[in-house]
Amino acid sequence: MSQTTTEIRLAGSGGQGLITAGIILAEAAIFDNKNVVQSQSYGPEARGGASRAEIIIADGPIFFPKATWVDIFLAMSQKACDQYSFDIKNEGIFIVDTTYVKQIPTSSAVAIPISSATREKFGKELFSNIVALGVICEVCKVVSAKALKAAISNRVPAGTEKINLEAFAFGQKLAKEALKNHNGAENEAIEADT
Amino acid sequence: MSRKSSYQLMQGNEAVAEGALAAGVNFFAGYPITPSTEVAEILADRLPANGGKFIQMEDEIGSIAAIIGASIGGCKTLTATSGPGFSLMQENLGFACLAEIPLVIVNVMRGGPSTGMPTSPSQGDVMQSRWGTHGDHPIIVLTPATVEEAFQYTVKAVNLAEKYRNPVILLMDEVIAHMRARVSLPPASMVEKVNRVQPNMPPEWYLPYERSATGVAPMASFGDGYRYHVTGLVHDAKGYPTANPNECRDNIRGLFTKIERGFREICMVDYECMDDAEHAIVAYGSMVLSARSALEQLRESGCKVGLIKLGTLWPFPRFALEQYLPQLKTILVPELNMGQIYREVLRVNAGKAVIEKLNRVNGTLITPNEIVKTVKGLIR
Amino acid sequence: MISNSQLVNKYFRHNKKFPHIWCPGCGIGIILGNMLRAIDALALDKNDIAFVSGIGCTGRAPVYVDFNTLHTTHGRALPFATGLKLARPEMKVIVATGDGDATAIGGNHLIHACRRNIDITTIIFNNYIYGMTGGQYSPTTPHGDKAYTCKLGNIERPFNISQLVEAAGATFVGRTTSYHTLQLQNIIKKAILHKGFSVVEVITHCPTTYGRINKKGSAVDMLRWQKEVAVDKSRADKMDPKELEGKIITGVLMERELPEFCEQYDTIIEEAQNQQQGKSK
Numbered sequence: 084m085s086q087t088t089t090e091i092r093l094a095g096s097g098g099q100g101l102i103t104a105g106i107i108l109a110e111a112a113i114f115d116n117k118n119v120v121q122s123q124s125y126g127p128e129a130r131g132g133a134s135r136a137e138i139i140i141a142d143g144p145i146f147f148p149k150a151t152w153v154d155i156f157l158a159m160s161q162k163a164c165d166q167y168s169f170d171i172k173n174e175g176i177f178i179v180d181t182t183y184v185k186q187i188p189t190s191s192a193v194a195i196p197i198s199s200a201t202r203e204k205f206g207k208e209l210f211s212n213i214v215a216l217g218v219i220c221e222v223c224k225v226v227s228a229k230a231l232k233a234a235i236s237n238r239v240p241a242g243t244e245k246i247n248l249e250a251f252a253f254g255q256k257l258a259k260e261a262l263k264n265h266n267g268a269e270n271e272a273i274e275a276d277t
Numbered sequence: 278m279s280r281k282s283s284y285q286l287m288q289g290n291e292a293v294a295e296g297a298l299a300a301g302v303n304f305f306a307g308y309p310i311t312p313s314t315e316v317a318e319i320l321a322d323r324l325p326a327n328g329g330k331f332i333q334m335e336d337e338i339g340s341i342a343a344i345i346g347a348s349i350g351g352c353k354t355l356t357a358t359s360g361p362g363f364s365l366m367q368e369n370l371g372f373a374c375l376a377e378i379p380l381v382i383v384n385v386m387r388g389g390p391s392t393g394m395p396t397s398p399s400q401g402d403v404m405q406s407r408w409g410t411h412g413d414h415p416i417i418v419l420t421p422a423t424v425e426e427a428f429q430y431t432v433k434a435v436n437l438a439e440k441y442r443n444p445v446i447l448l449m450d451e452v453i454a455h456m457r458a459r460v461s462l463p464p465a466s467m468v469e470k471v472n473r474v475q476p477n478m479p480p481e482w483y484l485p486y487e488r489s490a491t492g493v494a495p496m497a498s499f500g501d502g503y504r505y506h507v508t509g510l511v512h513d514a515k516g517y518p519t520a521n522p523n524e525c526r527d528n529i530r531g532l533f534t535k536i537e538r539g540f541r542e543i544c545m546v547d548y549e550c551m552d553d554a555e556h557a558i559v560a561y562g563s564m565v566l567s568a569r570s571a572l573e574q575l576r577e578s579g580c581k582v583g584l585i586k587l588g589t590l591w592p593f594p595r596f597a598l599e600q601y602l603p604q605l606k607t608i609l610v611p612e613l614n615m616g617q618i619y620r621e622v623l624r625v626n627a628g629k630a631v632i633e634k635l636n637r638v639n640g641t642l643i644t645p646n647e648i649v650k651t652v653k654g655l656i657r
Numbered sequence: 658m659i660s661n662s663q664l665v666n667k668y669f670r671h672n673k674k675f676p677h678i679w680c681p682g683c684g685i686g687i688i689l690g691n692m693l694r695a696i697d698a699l700a701l702d703k704n705d706i707a708f709v710s711g712i713g714c715t716g717r718a719p720v721y722v723d724f725n726t727l728h729t730t731h732g733r734a735l736p737f738a739t740g741l742k743l744a745r746p747e748m749k750v751i752v753a754t755g756d757g758d759a760t761a762i763g764g765n766h767l768i769h770a771c772r773r774n775i776d777i778t779t780i781i782f783n784n785y786i787y788g789m790t791g792g793q794y795s796p797t798t799p800h801g802d803k804a805y806t807c808k809l810g811n812i813e814r815p816f817n818i819s820q821l822v823e824a825a826g827a828t829f830v831g832r833t834t835s836y837h838t839l840q841l842q843n844i845i846k847k848a849i850l851h852k853g854f855s856v857v858e859v860i861t862h863c864p865t866t867y868g869r870i871n872k873k874g875s876a877v878d879m880l881r882w883q884k885e886v887a888v889d890k891s892r893a894d895k896m897d898p899k900e901l902e903g904k905i906i907t908g909v910l911m912e913r914e915l916p917e918f919c920e921q922y923d924t925i926i927e928e929a930q931n932q933q934q935g936k937s938k
Contacts, residue, residue, distance in 0.1 A: 106457060110286040113459050119286070121457040125396055146570035147645050148456045148563075306740060325929035330743050330922060334736060335769040342733040342766075343740030346709075349727060350744025372730050499725035500745045502704050506670075506720050508728035517673055517720060 087142040089225050090150040093215070094167040095159030095180075098130035099198075100212030105136025107216060107234045112140045114230035122148045133162055140225060155223050157215055158184050159197065176223055180215070193222055195261045201250065210250035213239075217254020222262065228255070283461045289427040289454040290315035290357075292462070293383055293447065294323065296431025297355050299468040302381075303329035304352035306343035308336055308362060311395045312451045313385040316357035337362035341369040341382065348378045349507060351498030353435055357383035360393060360402055363409070370444055371410030372509040374532065377486070377494070379438040379473055381431070383447045385454040388640050397640030398451035400562055403617040406446045407591045413529060415536040417445040417543055418591040422565035424458040430545075430588065436471035437543060441535055442493050448590065450613060452563040452642060476503060486528070487514040492535035536592060545588030546597040550576060554583030556607045556656060559598070559622055561587040563642060564611045570645035575652055582652055590618065595625045602629045607655045611635040611643045631655065659697045668693045668703075670723050678717050682876030684835035684861030688782055689718050691838050692751070695845035707750045709738040711763060714789045714863075715755035715782040732763030735770045738777050746919040749849060752779040757787045757795040760816050764796070771825035774853045775918035780845065781818055781856060784863040792866030803870050822856045823911050829855035830911040834883035835862065837907060847909060853917050860887075860905055 091108065093101040102123045109121035120139045126132030137150040153171045158164035159180040168188055171177060179187050182198035195218060201211045213235060220228050232248055239247045287295070294316050297305070305324060307317040321331040330347075334340040337358055344354035358366065363384045373380055386402045388394025393401075402409075406418045417437055421430040427449065434445040476483045476495040485505040488494050494514075497503035510518035511525045519525060536543065550572060551557065560568040565586050575582045585597050598608075608630050610619040619634040626632055635651050637643050659667070669675075679685050696706065706724040710716040712731035719726035725748070729737040734752045742750045759767050759781045770777065786804055787793040794804035797815045804811065819832045829851040831844035841859060848855035862868060862879035873879050883905075890908035893901055 106286065109457055113284050113286050119457075119459050121286070122452065123455060145458075146566045146573070147642075148452060148458075148566055149642060149644075151644060151646070304740070304744060306736075322929075325922075325926040326933040328926060328930075330926075332739070332743060334739075335765050338733060339736035339739075339766055339769070342729065342736035343743075345729075346727070346737040346740025346742075347744040348740075350741045350748075352744045354740075368730055369733065498745075499707050499727075499741060500704065500748050504703060504723055504725050506726045506728065508720065509730055510728065515672060 088145070089140045089154045090152060091138040091140070091155040091219075091225065092135060092150050092153045092167060093138075093157045093159075094133070094135040094163035095183075096163065097125060097132045097134045099134070099159050100209075101134055101157075101159065101215075102136045103238065104212040104216050105138050107231065107238050108219070108226065109138050110234040110238065111226040111230035112138070114233050115226050117142060117226075118145055120145045120148045133160070133166060135163065135167055155219065155225065157219060159211070159215065161185060164188065178218060178222060180211070193218075193258070193261055193265055195257050197254070197257070200257055201253070204253055205246070205250065210247065213247050213250040214254035214257065217251040217256075218258040220251075221255045221258035284459050285461075286457050287424055287460045287462075288315065288457045289421075289424045289449060290385070291319060292424045292427035292460065293357065293431045293449070293454075294319035295462060296428040297381075297435065298323060298327060299428070299462075299465040300353065300432040300435035301470050301472075302353045302355045302435055303327065304344060304347040304354045305329070305356060306332045306334050306340045306347070306354075307356045307358065308334055308340050310337075310359045310362045312387055312454050313357040313359045313383060315454075316383055337365040338369065341366040341373070341380075344380050345369060345373050345376075345378050348380050349499050351501070353379070353439065355381040355383065355435065357385065359385045359387050359395075360389045361391070363402060363405065367409040371412060371414060373444040374410065374414040374416065375509055375511070375528075376507050377442040377496070377532070378444070379442055379496070381434045381438050381445050381447060383431070383449065385449045385451060387451055388638070394640045396451070398563060398613055398642060399638070399640070400450055400564070400613040400617070401638070402448060403590060403614060406448050415443070415533050416591050417441070417443060417536065417589070418448050419445065419545065419588060420448045420561045420590050421453055421588070422562055422586065424453070424456065425460045425462075426588070427453060428460070428462055432468055433545070436469065437539075439471045439473045440493070441539055442473060442496055443536065448562070450562045452566075475501075480504065484514045485516045486512060488531055488535070492531070492538045540592055543589055543592060544594035544597070546594050547586040547588065548597075549584040549586065551583035551585065551601060553581055554601070555581040555604060556652060557583050557585050557601060557605050557609070558648065558652065559585045559587065559608055559610045559618065561590060561618065562613075564613065567643050567645050567648055568611060571648035571652065574645065574649050580652065580656060587618070593621050593625075598622060598625045602626065605630045607631045607633065609633050609635060609648070609652055609655060611648055611651075613637050613643070659694060664690065664693055664697065667697070668722050670721060673721060675721070677721055679714060680865045682862075682864040683714070684784060684863070684876075685714055685718060685782055687835040687838065688780065688841065688859050688861060689722070689753075691841045692780065692845050693722065695842045695849065698842065699846055699849060701749060701849075705748050707738070707741055707745070707748050708753065709734045709741065709750060710753045711755070711758040712789075713755040713758050713787065715753050716758065718753045732758050732761070733766065734758070735763060735766040735777070735779065739770060739773070739775055742775055742777055743919060743922070746776075750777045751849070752777055754779060754781055755788075756781065756783040756785065756797040756818070760796045760818060760821070767822065768825035771822050771827040771854050771856070773918045774826060774828050774915050776852055776854070778845070778848045778851075778855045778857070781858045782861055783818060783858055784861045784867060786863050786867035788863045788866050792870055798867075802867075804867070805870065818858045819856070819910050826854070827856045828853035828913050828915050829909070830858075831856070831909045832858040832860070832905070833907045834860040834887050834905070836880045836883035837887060840907060844909060847912075851912065853915060
């Protein structure tokens with residue numbers, strides 16, 4: 084794989100909307116004039132089974148459609164976190180939804196209670212996937228916020244664009260706060276070491 | 278960023294539906310089955326707006342029967358299914374072969390046999406697509422390797438079906454059907470459309486199975502004033518059942534002859550890095566994606582490896598291999614089955630090069646790294 | 658009424674080799690002949706008629722007659738006809754099918770065609786047996802009767818085809834026998850004119866297999882039996898169930914008006930096109 088390739092995996096359980104999130108992320112990459120391939124794997128259940136979406140974004144051609152060496156990983160269930168985190172790069176970005184992921188495999192993970200924060204803010208978890216996109220956008224900058232917003236408006240059901248864009252902004256805000264704490268904590272740890 | 282750019286994100290199954298519409302398909306009958314259902318859903322939505330028709334039948338037997346009926350009525354027809362449904366279609370597929378009815382079956386392969394692995398990729402139906410229905414018959418089977426090809430090959434499938442009055446199977450694996458990629462599709466007006474040849478003689482002169490110089494007989498639509506007989510019995514040029522050995526021979530041999538005459542046009546093969554290749558990977562469907570990625574790495578490390586990409590599986594494009602056999606030391610055939618095209622490669626190779634297979638039947642893909650490792654092992 | 662020689666000249670294929678495949682005494686020819694008389698009486702254009710069949714003795718009916726004819730696979734005449742009718746809604750689509758073809762291997766297609774109420778006329782030639790394969794019991798072989806696959810008597814209960822298709826949603830159901838040829842012509846005429854899925858069940862005889870195995874006598878004896886057991890619906894309505902035991906009620910058993918499939922689909926097309934135009938504005 085060339086230097087410019089980014090492999091992203093969104094994993095959780097069926098019904099959390101992660102395949103939709105993957106499609107939106109992939110479309111945003113096209114709006115950013117990048118090449119992209121999105122694939123998924125899921126079980127027979129419409130709700131509840133383990134599900135994952137993978138997005139490969141590159142400047143050049145993409146052949147193999149599945150992630151093999153993941154740069155960005157989002158886990159929104161404990162099962163998905165345990166099952167699908169084996170091939171994350173050492174320097175990869177690890178984001179977990181602490182609402183459902185209680186055992187976080189690495190201290191470097193960006194830990195945000197995405198689903199519960201969404202429920203508090205919007206009254207239901209329905210928008211967690213879009214909030215997660217806001218988080219990814221803020222943490223990784225792999226696609227532009229402008230492109231993501233355009234893709235969200237394009238892909239969500241008509242009439243729900245506004246609330247989904249609010250959810251996206253909310254995700255960005257959650258990520259900013261988390262990153263502040265995350266980086267602060269890391270700095271503290273470094274200071275403590277020295 | 279431009280929302281109006283010609284590039285769009287599209288799923289393989291979506292591209293099939295778009296290809297069908299661009300090729301002029303105006304009738305779809307089907308039955309829901311994972312992982313092909315998106316094709317039915319999209320065409321159920323889109324066909325009526327285009328003046329076409331969609332019907333959800335009681336099963337896949339009824340689905341293929343309905344598209345045969347509609348094709349005889351003059352429609353361009355297509356159905357989409359997966360392994361279990363494809364199995365149910367086999368009897369009427371044979372009917373369409375013998376009665377020479379243009380139609381396209383999209384078979385999105387999932388893990389099998391039986392209910393198998395409904396949401397996992399496989400290439401297990403390669404031989405079924407060739408020999409699934411009983412009796413000697415020719416068949417055309419195309420297999421796309423990218424989302425863009427899913428569009429192009431669907432158009433090609435419809436056109437070949439019309440041109441050769443023969444069923445065409447578009448064999449996809451689940452990966453191609455469900456992956457989304459950035460594609461740029463031509464406008465429908467730019468897509469080549471082939472229509473079946475209609476008779477132009479007075480109805481009383483029309484013999485529905487009298488082959489023209491191309492090997493294909495003109496096909497009248499029911500209701501157009503050419504009253505004729507269509508049957509699944511072996512028939513004479515008038516379409517009537519016959520037991521006359523000469524007429525039976527002409528009927529069955531004629532089916533083969535028309536496909537043999539179109540062999541070069543039907544066969545789609547791409548060659549990548551083959552000019553100086555001493556080793557080849559023969560791949561189709563999703564395995565092309567793994568192979569291309571592997572090829573990049575192998576060439577970077579100096580291995581003289583090339584790729585023969587089969588876009589047509591049946592009739593088997595044997596010339597694609599034959600022309601390179603003198604320069605090849607080894608050939609690797611990676612497949613998501615136990616080695617179905619591998620045997621064809623063995624047959625064509627006739628002992629000249631070393632042929633190796635790489636197989637996977639666990640519902641996951643063979644990765645580029647595995648191909649790299651295997652090829653390197655072979656070279657050594 | 659059209660004479661026999663006129664009928665033959667007008668409707669039989671001139672370039673088809675005869676004789677037909679049916680045994681001497683078979684009831685299929687009677688039904689086919691009267692179907693042609695009904696079509697002639699309606700003055701339908703031969704180009705507008707599609708005659709579709711499945712497999713079995715009845716499946717061979719279309720090849721002899723000068724319409725658009727389609728001899729399909731076993732049990733599948735109805736889904737073939739469904740696709741054809743949707744492609745060519747202006748055509749009159751008539752399906753000829755036997756009891757085994759329609760209610761055993763094609764049973765699923767039959768009930769779903771009924772449910773859809775697609776404008777197809779289905780004539781079911783019910784002779785209680787698989788004739789072409791030499792006399793095996795079918796879904797309409799009466800309980801206790803014999804066939805070569807139930808030499809000691811049939812232990813399965815038969816379908817009542819007319820009741821079956823009515824329950825499944827057919828909007829016209831008629832029944833008669835191959836003896837009652839005028840009634841047969843009349844019912845077929847009405848069935849063809851009916852907008853929706855119509856079924857005509859014709860009780861007929863197979864002297865070669867069912868008749869011989871069950872000692873029913875000659876073809877003439879079997880026709881005589883049809884005459885004896887048939888009770889017209891108007892008469893049957895006034896009889897009590899006890900009197901009707903062993904009888905076969907004939908006539909137009911049911912007719913109702915419900916939305917037809919192709920017409921409904923046309924409104925779907927219209928709506929979809931309006932929506933699209935709305936979008937493009």
